[in-house]
Amino acid sequence: MSARGIIIGAPRSGSGKTSVTIGLLRALTRRGLNVRGAKSGPDYIDPGFHAAATGKPGVNLDSWAMGPDLLNTLAASVATDADYVIAESAMGLFDGIPGEAGRSGSAADLARLYRLPVILVLDVSGQSQTAAAIAKGFACYDSDVKIAGVILNRLGSERHKRLTGDAIEALGIPVVGAMLRDPTLTLPERHLGLVQAGEYEDLMGHLDRLADMAESALDIERILELAGPFAPQGNPKTPAALPPPGQRIALAQDAAFTFLYPHLEAGWRAAGAELIPFSPLADEGPADDCDVCWLPGGYPELHAGKLAAADNFRAAMHDFAKTKPVHGECGGFMALGEGLEDADGTRHQMLGLLGHSTSYAQRKMNLGYRRAIFLHDTPFGPKGTEIRGHEFHYARLIDAGTDAPLADLADGQGNALGQFGGKRGHVSGAFFHAIAQA
Template sequence: MTARGLIIGAPRSGSGKTSVTIGILRALSRRGLAMRGAKSGPDYIDPGFHAAATGVPGVNLDSWAMPPALLNGLAAKAADGADCVVVESAMGLFDGIPGEKGRSGSAADLARLYGLPVILVLDVSGQSQTAAALAKGFATYDPGVRIAGVILNRLGSERHKRLAGDAIEALGIPVVGAILRDPSLTLPERHLGLVQAAEHADLMAHLDRLADMAERSLDLDRILSLAVPFAPPVTDMSAALPPPGQRIALASDAAFTFLYPHVAQHWRTAGAEIVPFSPLADEAPRDDCDVCWLPGGYPELHAGRLAAAEKFRAGMHGFAAKRAVHGECGGFMVLGEVLQDAGGENHRMLGLLGHSTSFAERKMNLGYRRASLLADCALGRLGSEIRGHEFHYARMTDAGADEKFADLADGEGRELGAFGGRRGYVTGTFFHAIARG
């Protein structure tokens, strides 16, 4: 069976791409099709919704952070056994960073690379015929990116639909969906984007509402007909992050949630065992593990409980005395001395590294990162290059006196300096590792 594929894109974030993508995935899964969701770029929240809608893991396809062989390998795995792969664009369709051709991180890179057509979601609130100008701009901007259809979102009335839709169809671009404004379809958000799929008490009910919307408002048969064969070359996965150990103790609960699906999948494929534990339940990493990984998440929302988790604290200190511990973003914050929450209250953290962080005065830090490791560690050997992404609102209030973890540059190669911390077997950094450079 050869999978088919398409991209759901938009002019910007907030246009409704995620709701449309989830609605399509869920509606067609309910029809019995083997659907698979993918997300362009480094967003680690949306793949969780794709997985919930389809029953199979989501995946990130990041043309900047992933070398071409790894990108192809992950795309091929996504297509394997699927009837259709729906790739959701991050931000706007062409949004990425300047640099090497085809490696901007944008969804447009994937459209060119795999010849995938784009269904453009246009939020037409506050406009009518002007939507046709947007559609025409997208259709002519890059000859390597084909706009195959348009979905009109947040329409106010049938007249609104007719005015915008007729103007677009006059350009020869089919309108394959028209969605009236409906606040009940909006997914809740917080400071790092959408509230995660696992946190929705009525998740499946909401997914089914989106699927009902898709059945009602989209021409699903036509959308399927626009998808094209999607058969990326099967390549090696040598650029994937290797397992940091044979048995990996992974912090996993509402405070520690951000681990890229492809990272965990590769660890398991390579023969490693992942052993989850919950710091919020005052659990420590199992003693038969040989490495402990604290992923990102929302420790600032649970700082009081983490500070009171004495078994977790004692277990982490015992573990770190003999074996490797690594923390990313939120995990890095918990490894430090103090975490100040949004209300300005200080909470004692693990103290395995010497820094302190604050969420009281938020400042967004966002962007791709290239890291050159300054010592052997859970991520690799001294001098190895790791590509990743940083997205957080915390700031460092005390850098501590630990050795630095890595020399960092941004996605365009501008040097940022040495960041993160390492002490004994413990390392940590704000950036999330995606792949080897």
């Protein structure tokens, strides 16, 4: 059977599309269907929930950061072994950045490229018939993006459902779900988005409650009927988004270091690399027989005291960095510095492999797509390598240190942002999350 796909979109973040997506994925998996989840854009948390709900890896499909060949290959990888692919939109359906056609980073790009129908999740709290005007606007905004149906969320009563649903269906747009307000189904959040899937004490219980919601509140059979054929023409010989930084990669992996994109891990493994996990919070260091050490993003600011007390981790990192490359992204970059201020303003000693210091007490949100051209040979590749990625953090530099800058940085539209990050000996790091080579 060829895969069929659908996009779950919304006018904005917070409309309920993540709960709907996870509930659908889990409900279909419980029915015995082979279903895969995908996420538009650079969000690295939601794919973890998709994976937990289905038992299969999630994937990001980012039309801005990924070139067409890579995007098609990743899309084909999820479609090849699936009955249905449920793709969740980031932010609002059409939200992206201006620029090259089809490369805005929005879920609408995926809808146009793969002719995928969209189910629109509308938070109708505080309105009734007005929701029909919103639905009509979405239906008319872009003729290449098909709004196949609507799910009403946060309804207050059966009367509210009738008034809202009748007005939308009068437009010829089917209402395929209606969910009453239920705060117990809300996924908890913190400063970088949802609390991650791996941190729930009863994750599967919560996923099954979302699946029960989907079974009772959504017309799942109708949603499956509305799904369209999904057969991206990917090239299996397309290289990994980033070449493996080494044959054996020591990967920090625990509650403080969690943000490694699924497509990077899969691409490195497919290229023959081995990933050897270790836990800084358990006072472990990288294995001596690894070629490179990678500290991904995460939440070191929530575990700064424990990291500061991890003497074996510190000593092992210093020994490793004497002869082998070490790279830190975002949270990993924070851990590589001299010090980190937690939310209370308490300063904790970090690894000191780079000279900067960061603070989560003096917060400032940094969010957006980024282009980086590296000024040195690094685990990303030789000097001059250009990488597309993004920043999303609240911590800020309070001391830039004196290390050589790592790269020239620009925003998603190419506007120069100056030099960033740090490089000292074999050690490099930056707030930048790499997604793919340009």
